[in-house]
Amino acid sequence: MPATSTAIHERMPRSRASQPGCIHLARPNPASLAPPPTHAAPRGDHLITNPLDRRTTDTGYQGSHRAYDSIVLPDVSIPARDGVQLAADIYLPALDGQPVDGQFPALIERTPYLKDSGRYARKAHWYARRGYAVVMNDVRGRGRSGGEWYPFAREAPDGYDAVEWIAVQPWCNGRVGTMGASYAGSDQSALATLNPPHLRAQVVGQGTSNYLISSMRQGGALEQRFISYAYRMAITSQEAGADPDLERVLRAEFERVPEILGPPLRFRPGRTALRFLPLYEQWAWDILIHGGSGPYWSQRGYTIDEYWHEHADVPVLFQSGWYDTYPRGAIANFHALGRLKSSPMSLLLGHWRHGEPTTEETSAGDVDLGLESALPLYDDLRLRFFDHHLKDMETGLDRDPPVRYFVMGGQLGRRPADLEGRLWHGGRWETADQWPPPDAVE
Incomplete structure (x- = not known):
């Protein structure tokens, strides 16, 4: 896995309002938010x-x-x-x-x-x-x-x-x-x-x-694209949005998903960059190991x-x-x-x-x-x-x-x-x- 800082897991995520380019509006002004009108018309006109x-x-x-x-x-x-x-x-x-x-x-x-x-x-x-x-x-x-x-x-x-x-x-x-x-x-x-x-x-x-x-499984067989999906969603996660280092690590590993999926299968909890997003990792592992009907799929x-x-x-x-x-x-x-x-x-x-x-x-x-x-x-x-x-x-x-x-x-x-x-x-x-x-x- 590409090297990354051991501090990734310990960092406090920055709020989106503090990130460059983000504007927080406590109370929107409707006039300022309206797109430029093409016409002014009485109510009800087409x-x-x-x-x-x-x-x-x-x-x-x-x-x-x-x-x-x-x-x-x-x-x-x-x-x-x-x-x-x-x-x-x-x-x-x-x-x-x-x-x-x-x-x-x-x-x-x-x-x-x-x-x-x-x-x-x-x-x-x-x-x-x-x-x-x-x-x-x-x-x-x-x-x-x-x-x-x-x-x-x-x-x-x-x-x-x-x-x-x-x-x-x-x-x-x-x-x-x-x-x-x-x-x-x-x-x-x-x-x-x-x-x-x-x-x-x-x-x-x-x-x-x-x-x-x-879809996620076809008659029980895993659609491996959903492991890739876990990475794609992790890249646009709140955690990655607050931490550029984490986003870079996820993007780099996303390119290696075919290798991770094997054969042999190399995806294991705690061994990929998804470990920095525990629920994303847990979901990917859950759909991998639950191959039959039961409470999980119900x-x-x-x-x-x-x-x-x-x-x-x-x-x-x-x-x-x-x-x-x-x-x-x-x-x-x-x-x-x-x-x-x-x-x-x-x-x-x-x-x-x-x-x-x-x-x-x-x-x-x-x-x-x-x-x-x-x-x-x-x-x-x-x-x-x-x-x-x-x-x-x-x-x-x-x-x-x-x-x-x-x-x-x-x-x-x-x-x-x-x-x-x-x-x-x-x-x-x-x-x-x-x-x-x-x-x-x-």
Whole structure:
């Protein structure tokens, strides 16, 4: 292991407010936080600054147009039931640099990937300008939130507490939806197993039904990428953010993960740089040694399928991609909850890879699926879902088949010059009332 100072473990972490480039705002000034407005308009007017802001589906639904500007209230504390404070940025509809009076449906995304990153701000402003209050929340022990992070251990109760806190805020009308992909997809399902009273709808992107059966393990076999994941998350941990020496050591060892994983396996507690972050190391070791079913994998954050009967009876859109490890989880959740609950469940399976999909793209790696594979922007798809279930808008969603899936193939596999060397695979979108589709062949 690369040499490092023996003082790393003994150093007191510096607070983020004392680090260069960090600004702490005790009380945000809405006017100073507002992005430059594109227009000033009376409340309720539609600000159409880009033709893509008004997308029309074949149902005639046009969506919540951009009616507002938006402001952000940074680092608001959401109290968890055990007293830990969970940090959140709250984005609100605004006009002339001030929050709009009134109450709105709210959306929350709970992420371990640092709410301060630009991708979360862009997404949140987009929804806030269309009449939603949006909460971007660092999960426990990550970003600016208190507590310690052990993946998924507290996502069910923390998520429940966040949803219920949002529901009683003066800017919320009591209707709360959740969104996000990957970790932020699975943590939605975890909180839903506790059935928060004010939860109304979810868009679960690439989430699990059972991490032992698929994803962290595949039928019990470890996906070694999750050991790499422990290092990646350690590099962006609060501890590494406060200690540049620790961050350098973690980055250097991250490059050696294939060697550490062997063969022979060299990963042991206390022998890698993860020892400086005991819970990160413990998690990596736990998923390595727990190869079968039992209490460890029965936690709500890991095994949604054991809690399907307790899951909130709310509409859920499950999304995944064929080039990902989560289609099995999305299908299992859709199938089971559709049978157990009265609320409508939807399933969207595309040609996408892991991560929040760019649904308008027509390729995946070296494969081109053709123009027919493109869908409207993912945020537009989610907006239609939330407009229907949180705003009671006429969207035509209730007339759509519950399953939409992309069938890959049909082209000759050649590599036309205009595809920049990618394999022309082709494909088509299909719909169905159930999964598997009635004409499916094993």
